[in-house]
Amino acid sequence: MVTYYRSKLQQSLSGTGKMLAVGLSKENVEPYIKDYKKTVSVAAINSFDSLTLAGNENDLDAIAEVLVKEEIFCKKLHVEIPFHSPYMDPIKEELITRLVSLAPNNARVSLYSTVYGKQVNGTELNNEYWWLNVREPFILPNRLMDWLKMGTIHLLK
Incomplete structure (x- = not known):
């Protein structure tokens, strides 16, 4: 149910923006996006030195252009939807309403939230949580980054 409504509603936002992968930390990207705060935001923190921006295509x-001149990695993603950003706001009310019947339970396995960037117990995964999952930046938890470096974990998004 979550995947169905999330995907259906997000698809309605196709064409509203783009995404850009950048080889910088959140702190180091700030000077590059400070003039675009109304139209560009950090959509994902993928690792200690890699993130994704979402926003207006021209911005x-x-x-x-600036990053390339400074020889900083960046790559435009082939998506038409600026996920994990304020561009998701038009679908908020409908998503929350469609998922109101969710009744989350305690997780049976270790569960790490990409919304909160930490371990959760499962009871938090209500309709409001799934809205935040759509709207807020994807945060790969620091502990997971450590485990990935060691090669001891598999991820499912």
Whole structure:
């Protein structure tokens, strides 16, 4: 149910923005996006030195131009939807309403939230949580990053 409504509603936002992968930390990308705070935001923190921006295509292109000149990795993603950003706001009410019947339970396995960037017990996964999962930046938890470096974990998003 979550995947169905999430995907259906997000698809309705196709064409509203783009995404840009950048080889910088959140702290180090700030100077490059400070002039675009109304149209560009950090959509994902993928590792200690890699993130994804979401926002207006022209503004992302302008940021990419500067990054390329400074020889900083960046790559435009082939998506038409600016996931994990304020561009998701138009679907908020409908998503929350569609998922109101969720009744989350305690997790049977270790569960790490990409919304909160930490371990959760499972009872938090209500309709509001799934809205935050759509809207807020994807945060790969620090502990998971450590485990990935050691090669001891598999991820499912």
